[in-house]
Amino acid sequence: MLLIGNGRLITRDKEATFFDNGCVAIDGQKIKAVGTTMELREGFPEAEYIDAKGGVIMPGFINMHNHIYSTFARGLTINGYHPKNFMDILEGQWWRIDRTLNLQDSYHSAKIAYLDSIQNGVTTVFDHHASYGSIEGSLTQLSNAAEELGVRTCLCYEVSDRDGEEKMKAAVKENATFIKASAARTDDMQKAMMGMHAAFTLSDKSLEYCAAYTPKDVGYHIHIAEDIADVYDSLAKYGKPIVNRLYDLGILGKQTMAGHCIHINPHEMELLRDTNTMVVTNPESNMGNAVGCPPAMRMLNEYGILMGLGTDGYTNDVTESYKVGNIIHKHHLADPNAAWTEMPQMLFNNNPQMANRYFEKKLGVLEPDAAADVIVLDYKGPTPMTKENINSHILFGMNGGAVTDTIINGEIRMRNREVQGIDQEKIWHDAQTQAQSLWSRING
Structure with a gap:
């Protein structure tokens, strides 16, 4: 079980639910529950916990x-x-x-x-x-x-x-x-x-x-x-x-x-x-x-x-x-x-x-049984955030570089801007070497 809490939670469900101090519970590859941080931490005291530190918790982008x-x-x-x-x-x-x-x-x-x-x-x-x-x-x-x-x-x-x-x-x-x-x-x-x-x-x-x-x-x-x-x-x-x-x-x-x-x-x-x-x-x-x-x-x-x-x-x-x-x-x-x-x-x-015309798990929403694709963004905002103005906050205040944590299919793929389980430097090095080879062949 994994909890992601202490953040402004944008669920994107039918009710446009927004929690000022929200939390997502992940069980395996799916969302188990959403609610306040206090409720879910009390309900799942043994779960691993990711602290959003007052940032924004929302579904992963597609x-x-x-x-x-x-x-x-x-x-x-x-x-x-x-x-x-x-x-x-x-x-x-x-x-x-x-x-x-x-x-x-x-x-x-x-x-x-x-x-x-x-x-x-x-x-x-x-x-x-x-x-x-x-x-x-x-x-x-x-x-x-x-x-x-x-x-x-x-x-x-x-x-x-x-x-x-x-x-x-x-x-x-x-x-x-x-x-x-x-x-x-x-x-x-x-x-x-x-x-x-x-x-x-x-x-x-x-x-x-x-x-x-x-x-x-x-x-x-x-x-x-x-x-x-x-x-x-x-x-x-x-x-x-x-x-x-x-x-x-x-x-x-x-x-x-x-x-x-x-x-x-x-x-x-x-x-x-x-x-x-x-x-x-x-x-x-x-x-x-x-x-x-x-x-x-x-x-x-x-x-x-x-x-x-x-x-x-x-x-x-x-x-x-x-x-x-x-x-x-x-x-x-x-x-x-x-x-x-x-x-x-x-x-x-x-x-x-x-x-979802191709994938079976419900995507783009944080609700029970939906895919556990969740991101956390480091964003505080100079003005209050409500369920009525969340899109405006994203439009004018957030970008991909603000993402600190990325969970895909229930697996933590990035934590505190560090991509997990891979040699990131090797990926960049290999790519640059390969790109140089491609460029030489294109202009050769």
Whole structure:
């Protein structure tokens, strides 16, 4: 039994319960009880105790869209790379990186990404991987890294025609192999999807090939209309918008997640809604790639689409995306009221709902029988914290660097900023050595 107490407890349950001096009791992999620190310490006197020291106790964050393979891009200079648009960014940087990645690159970049996630209080990561330099076994490398670090994760491989039919089929096989492996697990720590890059790099034949290897209870993880060029491609080649094309091919549905959806029309929004397809928005990445601002407020409020929040490899700190998401829509719509309620809804309510379409244990909430994914943040605050203003305190006062303790599936993964059970210095050293090797190969 483990108690985490003496903190302002944000449960995220249906009653929006908030304890000014709250405590969480963990029994094994699940939450046993929540209440005041006094109540739970009296009720479980023999339990191990973590003192939050007046900070904040809350559910672990969930990142609904990440690209672990982007880890070694930090600080990288690519000879001759001067992008003028998003297609240049893909071809000149990301595809050049993933065509060079080997299995060791994938493994060590994943170790860093999962370590960084723990340090930023992210307990569940949905990743979208690409490593066309070495496809077979690449998801196993990510899986092994997640296992060693103890992070809950859902993985897929980015299927694309961009490197030819043989590699497209190898990517589908990599997905199918990992889907089967994850289905055999009983610990609810790793799941799988059929990954797809985007409509403009996948023919109808390839999409049908993906579908043939995708079980009915597994969906697709795909980028949709991230750039206007994707739209033009679909109209020119197929005479229809992207979402319509994917709908006609049976790609949409409750288990499918569409990334970005920046340049889509109202009818496409209706199709996403009517098929109960999930959408994840990535505000920092969209701004960084200069691809535009998605109609997220409209999709969420007018069409009722289940929308979540991801980082798209830009960072492993989802509070950054929360903060940028709050202001990008205000700026874009010239509306000071935009995103105040929508962004916390995406991060704190919708991300858990989306994740629970794959994971069995209830995520994103601290209540009996929910997953024991708990974080503690060192945050006092200059003003009173109440259940009505907790999102404002998080938005303006907290970030991933404030996380002191991270518990995942009942296991203490970080205590007082010290990650437990691993040689952190070795992970960083090995990653830097591997990154230097990758950089040399890219520019060689």
